[in-house]
Amino acid sequence: DVKVTQSSRYLVKRTGEKVFLECVQDMDHENMFWYRQDPGLGLRLIYFSYDVKMKEKGDIPEGYSVSREKKERFSLILESASTNQTSMYLCASTGGSYQETQYFGPGTRLLVL
Amino acid sequence: AQSVAQPEDQVNVAEGNPLTVKCTYSVSGNPYLFWYVQYPNRGLQFLLKYITGDNLVKGSYGFEAEFNKSQTSFHLKKPSALVSDSALYFCAVRDMAGGGADGLTFGKGTHLIIQP
Numbered sequence: 001d002v003k004v005t006q007s008s009r010y011l012v013k014r015t016g017e018k019v020f021l022e023c024v025q026d027m028d029h030e031n032m033f034w035y036r037q038d039p040g041l042g043l044r045l046i047y048f049s050y051d052v053k054m055k056e057k058g059d060i061p062e063g064y065s066v067s068r069e070k071k072e073r074f075s076l077i078l079e080s081a082s083t084n085q086t087s088m089y090l091c092a093s094t095g096g097s098y099q100e101t102q103y104f105g106p107g108t109r110l111l112v113l
Numbered sequence: 114a115q116s117v118a119q120p121e122d123q124v125n126v127a128e129g130n131p132l133t134v135k136c137t138y139s140v141s142g143n144p145y146l147f148w149y150v151q152y153p154n155r156g157l158q159f160l161l162k163y164i165t166g167d168n169l170v171k172g173s174y175g176f177e178a179e180f181n182k183s184q185t186s187f188h189l190k191k192p193s194a195l196v197s198d199s200a201l202y203f204c205a206v207r208d209m210a211g212g213g214a215d216g217l218t219f220g221k222g223t224h225l226i227i228q229p
Contacts, residue, residue, distance in 0.1 A: 004156075009154075033216045035216070035219075040122075040221060041221060042203065042219040042220055042221040042222050043157075043203065043205075043217075043219040044219075045216040045217075045218075048216050058216055090156055090157065092157075092216075101147070101159050101162060102147075102159075102216075102217060103159065104149075104156040104157040104158075105156050106155060106156040107154075107155070107156045109154070
């Protein structure tokens with residue numbers, strides 16, 4: 001079974017702090033994604049990566065950056081957390097074919113005070 | 114640009130009755146279509162997908178979905194609902210005309226509530 005893990009289930013941070021969210025997948029997938037989920041808005045794509053050290057902006061990249069130094073690991077970075085970044089963050093991965101399913105991690109619920 | 118609409122925020126169904134969760138999409142090319150389910154405080158679990166071929170797709174937990182190209186719809190169905198089916202359901206699309214391994218576009222989700 002595909003396994004996507006996220007470093008924390010719940011996080012509480014203060015405004016202005018630098019926040020790291022880590023995601024690891026064990027299926028040797030080329031592509032990895034970060035989404036945020038908000039009530040009534042569904043999931044929105046923040047960034048994705050199709051290879052090590054490669055990244056592409058999604059629909060809402062402002063205020064975020066990412067890092068992919070190893071194939072299995074994709075990090076989301078909030079350089080200076082703000083209260084409007086309070087959300088559920090979901091990581092996903094998939095293989096190289098467009099037909100393949102995206103598999104999701106359990107999510108990190110981030111609260112910025 | 115691709116988009117997905119789930120017109121109902123909430124669907125209420127009595128246990129044992131058939132259920133339908135609606136989804137319509139818009140893409141410039143041909144679509145890949147997906148349904149996911151999310152239980153409280155959990156990530157998304159894959160239910161089923163349409164890539165090509167038979168318009169009726171069968172998935173996990175007895176769910177199925179019908180692809181209708183003329184109506185640009187991909188409604189999720191189940192013949193007999195269970196209380197344990199109560200969850201948040203997301204429809205998603207990827208446009209085959211898009212280049213690169215970009216992400217899915219999701220609908221806003223539909224809360225399915227099965228009443229005993």
